[in-house]
Amino acid sequence: MKAKKKPKFESERVPLQDAIPLDTPLAIFVDPSSACNFRCSFCPTGHRDLIADTGRFQGAMAWDTFTKVVDDCKAFASPVKLLRLYKDGEPFLNKRLADMVAYAKRSGHIERVDTITNGSLLTPERVKPVLDAGIDRISISVDGMSREHYKQVTGYDLDFDEFVKNVRWLYANKGSCEIAVKIIDDIVTEEQRKQFYDIFEDHCDVISSENLIPSWPEFDIEERSPFQMKGKETFHLPLKPKDVCTFIFYSIAVNADGKVSACLMDWTRKLSVGDVKTQSLKDIWHSQPMNDLRLQHLEGRARENPVCGQCGELYYCQMDNIDTHREQLLPKFAEYARKTSVIPAE
Numbered sequence: 001m002k003a004k005k006k007p008k009f010e011s012e013r014v015p016l017q018d019a020i021p022l023d024t025p026l027a028i029f030v031d032p033s034s035a036c037n038f039r040c041s042f043c044p045t046g047h048r049d050l051i052a053d054t055g056r057f058q059g060a061m062a063w064d065t066f067t068k069v070v071d072d073c074k075a076f077a078s079p080v081k082l083l084r085l086y087k088d089g090e091p092f093l094n095k096r097l098a099d100m101v102a103y104a105k106r107s108g109h110i111e112r113v114d115t116i117t118n119g120s121l122l123t124p125e126r127v128k129p130v131l132d133a134g135i136d137r138i139s140i141s142v143d144g145m146s147r148e149h150y151k152q153v154t155g156y157d158l159d160f161d162e163f164v165k166n167v168r169w170l171y172a173n174k175g176s177c178e179i180a181v182k183i184i185d186d187i188v189t190e191e192q193r194k195q196f197y198d199i200f201e202d203h204c205d206v207i208s209s210e211n212l213i214p215s216w217p218e219f220d221i222e223e224r225s226p227f228q229m230k231g232k233e234t235f236h237l238p239l240k241p242k243d244v245c246t247f248i249f250y251s252i253a254v255n256a257d258g259k260v261s262a263c264l265m266d267w268t269r270k271l272s273v274g275d276v277k278t279q280s281l282k283d284i285w286h287s288q289p290m291n292d293l294r295l296q297h298l299e300g301r302a303r304e305n306p307v308c309g310q311c312g313e314l315y316y317c318q319m320d321n322i323d324t325h326r327e328q329l330l331p332k333f334a335e336y337a338r339k340t341s342v343i344p345a346e
Contacts, residue, residue, distance in 0.1 A: 003181070003200070003207040017325040020249050021336040024076035025285055027251040029264050030069055031087035032094035033060045034256035038118055039155030040143065041225035042184075044216055044267040045088050046155070054268050057257035060094040065258045065277060066103070072281035073109045085115040087253055088267055092121035098129035105134040112136045118143060120158055122166045124173070131170075131177055139180040140167060142200070145192040153187050153227075164199060171203040180206040186227045187212075216265055217310040244297045245313055246320040252285055260284050262293050263313075270307045283342040291337035298330040 035058050040046040051058065073080050083104050085091050094100070097115070104113045114137035115130075122140070130138075144150035150158040171179050181204040183196045193209060201207050214221050222228060245263070253261040254276055255269070262271040271293070274284035284290065296305060303309040322329065 002202055003204045016246055016250060016320040017322045017329060020322070020329055021333050021340075022250055024078045024080060025250060025252050026080070027082040027084060028069070028073070028080055028281075029084045029087050029251065029253040030066065030100075031061060031089060031254065031256040032066075032085050032091040032097055032100060032115075033089040034058050034087070035060075035093055036088075036090045036118070037093065037120060037156060038090070038143070040153065042186075042212055042221050042227055044219045047224065050219075051267075056267075056269050057255070057259075059256060060096075061256040061258075063096055063099070066096075066100050068258075069254055069276055069281060070104050070107050070110065072276065073107065075280060075282040076109070076285075079109045079111050082112045082114065083110045085113065086117075087255065087264060089256070090118055090121070091115045092117055092126060098133045101130055101135045102133035114138065116141065118154075119163060119167065120156065122163075122170055124166070124169050127166075127170055128173070131173065131175060135177055137178040137180065138170070138174075139182070140204075142181060142183045142196060143187065145188060145195050149192070167200065168203045171205075178206065179204045180208070182208040182210055185209045185211050213312055213316040215312040215316055216267055217307045217312075218268055240315070240321070242314050242318055242321055243300045243302055243323050244326055245302060245308060245311070246318050246322055247313065248290070248294055248297065249322075252281075252290075254281075262290055263311075265311055265313055266307070268307070286340045286342050288337075288341045288343050291333075291341045295330070295334060295337060298326050298333055300326065 034056065036045045038046060044050055085097065085100060091097055101113050104110045113135055115135065116139040119140040119142070144153045144158070144160065147158060147160045150156055150160060167181065181200045183193070185193065188196065196209070197207065212221055212227060247264065248262050251264065253264045253266065255261060258275055258277040259269065259272055260274040260276060261269065262273045273287055273289040276284070296302060297308070302314065308314070
């Protein structure tokens, strides 16, 4: 049976404006590893000089940091809908990824666990324990259509035939786990795009092709990468400038060292709002820095923020658009923040 052709993100959920303010984040991004074995030119993590300049931790998340995150979720008013084991690096570089999935699934206060991977380490020996642990979805980014193409795009020597074999093994042995596969249109020719569908659409549940998008703040894809952006849409959604980033109202991101970012796209660590090693995740979710950022957006001042103002997410990647509800939400959220904001200890 051929896979469904659809974007990896869908909007079948309660309108966000009806849910704000959220006592519990809908999604928590946790980075099992901030390092990556690829050197993709269109991703900040692929530029070692840029990452060194940020001073950010490079490595795997410690086990006790991860268990603290999961244990902290119990304090929220309701279960977390999604724990996504992904942020800046390659999740399978953390050798305890399967243990992470199992621990989160056993917790009783996280509904779904998934991950996004470049697929280079998806050998049966590595991925079977993750499947056995009960992961709900694995999304695979295909970054080339041959060994030579992978070297050009990622700087990584990938045995493409073995990679295809591993993806097929994964799909054949996935159990209830959903397998999604996607490719970036900008890195392939039309012939290679057809080849992508021919090779993979019988061996996954969801398949998609998407455009490169200038989403990371302070990172110019077309300046840093030889690949030019072909399209001006993403996830098959119409593009429209927005005043309010919706991500900060329903999600939060825990970096590999335990420091918490207000947004998944915070690769420079300039939107740090806490540290799970010294604070509870609930307190960080309701923290004054987090709420101040949300209020800044609802006040229509997001572009005054030196990070948010340079972020392509405001234009390209918002599944929701709450701009027309901004004036209605502002007093409501301001009162909520006044009652709930946690001021970080000095």
